[in-house]
Structure formats: structure tokens, C-alpha cells
Amino acid sequence: MNASLKSVEFERPASSGATCVAHAWARVPEAPSQEERAALKAKIKRLLVERDAVLVAHYYVDSDLQDLAEETGGCVADSLEMARFGRNHAAKTLVVAGVRFMGETSKILSPEKRILMPDLDATCSLDLGCPADEFAAFCDAHPDRTVVVYANTSAAVKARADWMVTSSIGLEIVAHLHAQGKKILWAPDRHLGSYVQKQTGADMLLWQGACLVHDEFKGTELGLLRREYPNAKVLVHPESPAAVVELADVVGSTSQMIAAAQTMDATEFIVATDNGILHKMRAAAPGKRFIEAPTAGNSATCKSCAHCPWMAMNSLQNLADVLETGANEIHVDPEIGRRAHTCIDRMLTFAEARKQNVRASGDFARDGALFSGVGPA
Numbered sequence: 001m002n003a004s005l006k007s008v009e010f011e012r013p014a015s016s017g018a019t020c021v022a023h024a025w026a027r028v029p030e031a032p033s034q035e036e037r038a039a040l041k042a043k044i045k046r047l048l049v050e051r052d053a054v055l056v057a058h059y060y061v062d063s064d065l066q067d068l069a070e071e072t073g074g075c076v077a078d079s080l081e082m083a084r085f086g087r088n089h090a091a092k093t094l095v096v097a098g099v100r101f102m103g104e105t106s107k108i109l110s111p112e113k114r115i116l117m118p119d120l121d122a123t124c125s126l127d128l129g130c131p132a133d134e135f136a137a138f139c140d141a142h143p144d145r146t147v148v149v150y151a152n153t154s155a156a157v158k159a160r161a162d163w164m165v166t167s168s169i170g171l172e173i174v175a176h177l178h179a180q181g182k183k184i185l186w187a188p189d190r191h192l193g194s195y196v197q198k199q200t201g202a203d204m205l206l207w208q209g210a211c212l213v214h215d216e217f218k219g220t221e222l223g224l225l226r227r228e229y230p231n232a233k234v235l236v237h238p239e240s241p242a243a244v245v246e247l248a249d250v251v252g253s254t255s256q257m258i259a260a261a262q263t264m265d266a267t268e269f270i271v272a273t274d275n276g277i278l279h280k281m282r283a284a285a286p287g288k289r290f291i292e293a294p295t296a297g298n299s300a301t302c303k304s305c306a307h308c309p310w311m312a313m314n315s316l317q318n319l320a321d322v323l324e325t326g327a328n329e330i331h332v333d334p335e336i337g338r339r340a341h342t343c344i345d346r347m348l349t350f351a352e353a354r355k356q357n358v359r360a361s362g363d364f365a366r367d368g369a370l371f372s373g374v375g376p377a
């Protein structure tokens with residue numbers, strides 16, 4: 001496969017709370033020609049059938065992969081919905097187009113299935129910035145706290161946690177724990193943690209990680225853009241800094257942002273999340289206009305320019321290659337997987353119970369707002 005390497009800087013927190021700049025890399029696949037694209041798509045469709053495989057893709061990956069997932073009976077979704085879809089699908093092989101923790105979560109929920117990924121080196125700054133050994137030391141230093149981790153963590157970090165949450169259910173779960181008088185240790189995203197802390201008033205000790213895509217959105221520049229588009233609604237993912245979240249009309253997970261674009265009475269939206277989502281938003285809300293939120297100040301340079309360098313490692317070529325060869329299989333240590341499953345399952349059970357309560361109350365608008373993309377099928 002033709003590809004070049006891109007150097008990526010990210011913040012690496014320690015259990016002391018200090019952070020330093022660390023370096024990683026991402027492989028940048030070469031864009032195929034029109035003929036190559038067509039040939040690769042046809043080959044992938046054939047191999048998915050021959051290998052009894054289904055493609056599950058994240059909203060941030062290349063639009064060709066998103067389209068292929070939908071055209072072949074797979075799904076395009078957030079990380080949890082990807083894992084739930086894969087778990088409930090009859091195929092023996094799941095091909096996960098996303099980043100490594102998503103493949104691991106799929107394996108934890110479907111240990112009997114073969115999980116393949118187009119590139120096993122596709123990672124995440126939140127995952128890289130929360131190594132399991134340092135995180136365990138942080139937890140050991142605060143044994144009085146309930147450990148809540150975000151989905152964007154390794155299986156080993158999830159195995160050390162009491163609860164896993166996604167951005168669509170994190171608020172609800174922390175509010176529930178706070179009402180029980182629990183103090184929280186939260187990891188790894190500091191912006192999402194601060195947002196949840198402000199909304200719930202919970203006592204939360206935060207790991208200081210950040211998503212290198214969302215961390216770059218700028219409040220001042222967003223305010224200026226908003227003046228240019230006074231009728232636009234601002235949709236913000238809560239991994240963004242507080243100054244950006246403050247300007248939002250809607251703060252939500254990827255699924256919730258897409259739902260807002262579909263249902264809100266507006267024709268223009270400013271979107272603060274990875275720009276890979278715009279493909280799905282345009283399909284879900286045709287005729288509406290989507291504008292990327294600004295990622296860099298006047299003199300700053302952007303590290304991600306609103307597109308995750310690791311999500312971009314998924315290509316038609318490496319997808320076709322893994323289907324053909326069976327390479328890039330995800331393995332999770334069975335004991336780590338068993339413990340990680342417990343914290344994921346706690347969230348799924350909570351989500352299902354809340355969903356049923358809301359349905360029993362007949363408040364379906366609330367149901368859709370709280371539970372889009374979360375909870376067991």
C-alpha cells in the first residue's frame with residue numbers, strides 16, 4: 001500500500017496531573033484514482049460476502065467506507081453502536097473501520113467473533129494519553145472514588161474501571177452516581193469531564209487527557225464565525241474546550257449532533273467535531289448547509305485541521321487487503337476482556353433501564369435526546 005507517515009503531537013498526562021507533549025505518527029494513505037476506487041469497492045463487496053463479514057464504520061472515516069458499510073448491510077455509527085451492531089449481527093467476522101479502541105470494544109462484546117481492522121496502528125490521543133499502568137497508579141491513589149472511563153480507552157484501562165460511558169450517556173450516569181453520594185475519578189478527556197462536572201455538580205477528579213481534534217476548536221474564532229452566520233445553529237461535541245461549548249446551541253455526541261441537524265428548525269449549522277461527520281449530516285439533512293467550526297487562531301497552526309489523523313488511516317486499499325488476507329486481527333487478553341466487559345455491561349444495563357423508564361412515562365422526545373446511539377438493542 002502506498003502511504004506516507006505524518007508526525008502527530010499530542011498531550012501526554014501523568015498520574016501527577018502534569019502533562020507533556022508527546023509524539024506519535026499516522027500513516028496517510030494515498031488517494032486512489034477513480035478506476036482504482038471503483039475496482040476496490042467491487043472487490044470489497046465481493047469479499048464481504050465470501051468471508052461472511054460485515055463492515056462497521058465510524059462517522060469520522062472516509063466517506064467511501066461509510067457508504068460501503070451502508071450499501072452492504074453494515075452500519076455507520078458512534079463507537080458503542082458499532083460494537084452493539086457487530087455483537088448482534090450474524091456474521092462471523094466484523095471489519096471495524098475506526099481506531100483501535102473500537103476494535104477492542106467490539107472484541108470484548110463479541111469474543112467469539114473474528115475482528116479485523118484496516119490498520120491496527122490507528123489509535124487515539126485519548127487512548128495514548130492514558131497508559132494503563134499510570135492510570136492504575138492514579139486509581140490506587142484515590143481508592144475512595146468510583147472510576148468512570150470514557151469509551152476512548154484501551155481494554156486494560158476499562159478493566160480497571162467501575163463504569164464505562166459514552167458521550168451520549170456520561171451525564172446521566174455521573175448524575176446517577178452523584179445522587180448516590182459517590183465521588184468520581186474520571187478519565188481520560190478533561191474537557192468532557194469538566195462539562196459533565198459543571199452539569200451535574202458531582203465531585204470529579206479528572207485525568208488531563210484531550211482529543212487532538214476537538215481540543216483545537218477555538219472559542220474566539222467560533223464567536224466571530226457565528227456573527228457571519230447569525231441564523232446558524234452551533235452543534236458542539238463535548239470533547240471541545242469550555243469556551244467552544246459555551247457558544248453551542250446543542251452539545252451532544254456524534255449521533256445526537258446528527259439528530260439535531262435533522263430535526264432542528266434551521267438551514268445552517270456550524271459543526272464543532274471531526275469533519276468526517278459532515279458526509280452523514282448532509283445525507284441525513286439534505287438541503288441544509290454545514291460549516292466547519294474554526295480550529296486555529298490567527299497565528300496558530302492546526303495539528304488535525306478538524307480531521308483525526310488516525311481515522312484517516314482507514315482506506316479502501318487496506319480494507320480490501322485485510323478482507324483478502326485475514327491480517328490485522330484484534331486480540332484482547334481474555335481476563336482483561338472479562339473485566340472490561342463488566343464496566344461496559346454496567347452502562348448498557350443502566351441505559352436500558354433508563355430507556356424503559358422514559359418510555360413508560362411516554363416522553364419520547366426525551367428518550368430520543370438521551371439515548372440516541374446508546375443502550376442495548
Ligand code: SF4
Nearest residue numbers: 124125211212213308
Ligand atoms: S477524533 Fe479524537 S477522540 Fe476520536 S479517535 Fe481521533 S483523537 Fe481519538
